[in-house]
Amino acid sequence: MVIQTASHRTERARAVWDVLHQVMDPEIPVISVVDLGIVREVHDEAGALEVIVTPTYTGCPATKQIEFDIRQALDKAGFEDADMQISLSPAWTTDWITQQGREQLKAFGIAPPEGKTGKRALFAGDANVACPRCASRDTEQISEFGSTACKSLWRCRTCREPFDYFKCI
Amino acid sequence: MSKVDPLFETCLRLGDTALVLGQRLAEWSSKAPTVELDIALSNHALDMIGQAQLFLEYAGRVEGKGRDEDALAYHRQDFEFRNAMIAELPKGDFACTMVRQLLFATYASMFYERMTASTDADLAAIAGKAEKEMAYHARHAGEWVVRLGDGTEESHQRAQDAVNLLWPYAHELFQTDVVDQAMIETGVLPDAAAFKGEWLGEIEAVLKRATLSLPEDDWMPSGGRSGQHTEHLAYLLAEMQVLPRAYPDAKW
């Protein structure tokens, strides 16, 4: 839910959004940093460009790479003067992944986060996640942590394929 | 002794506890009982080290002497560390690690949940991220403590031994001194003592499902948060700091 204010709607700000749409997540290269909800705001005020970026997990090893990729894309597109700010608050949530981003995750074989993030609860795991291949809900979690902190590992009992699930946080 | 800045001290306490516990969790990398747990514990270690980085970076800004998070992590000695002692105890067996995770992460998720309302904007922002991570650490640990406690005779015994060993150290998390009092009064930190009952309720509920029991309250060691540590911390730091101390300006 990117907040659209006047400073977002200048031509330069729009051009920066276009550039950022081309920057892919290094670990899931089918989803852009915009669709992942990492890029929060682009301001163009009094000639000064500012890009606000929010990291996903505090310990995510991809964070530095993502910041580097964004910086490089901005520089290459002629926005060397754009200032990149890292903002922790409000904290990133999977609710910020766009609808398009969810479709891209699914097409890549990763089940997108389902529903909204809730409050902390002991012993309350995610309900059965839909298989990204065959859409069956006859699935089971194999491991709460998958290849990265943001994913858990699941198996589909219908098509027998294992898959990653992008957890709600 | 020079005058202590309570905010700097607080950032060190939060950052050092996260850093030292992260280091202990990382000791499981390539050694966990299953590959899934190996990945889980390595991910948990990364979360803790990520939180430590945020707290220590802020500590450096508060101090204003040009020390960044790396300088604070790698170029201080054990008596300068301000972590709670429960974080520095050896990782022990898998049951010991899971019981510590349950005790600490349950506490930390409650603490950070309240710290999101801090009058200090930086600490509130870090808490907003850390709160979510500690909640799933607590859930993961709770599930394993039940599995181990309510498992075989041996897993039950090991889990009970871990509870007996770690329980005395849990109290330090809820103790307050002049530094904490100053921060609580200004609304920077929540008062941990205020939710100890709620925490105890959650821990007891998990232990009951796990058929485990709490030992009698006896000695309650403390002092880690003011720089008095067990012998274990120095060994942990020696391993963690060896490379940056040997090559102080190394980049990688």
Ligand SMILES: [Zn+2]
């Ligand atoms: Zn399927």
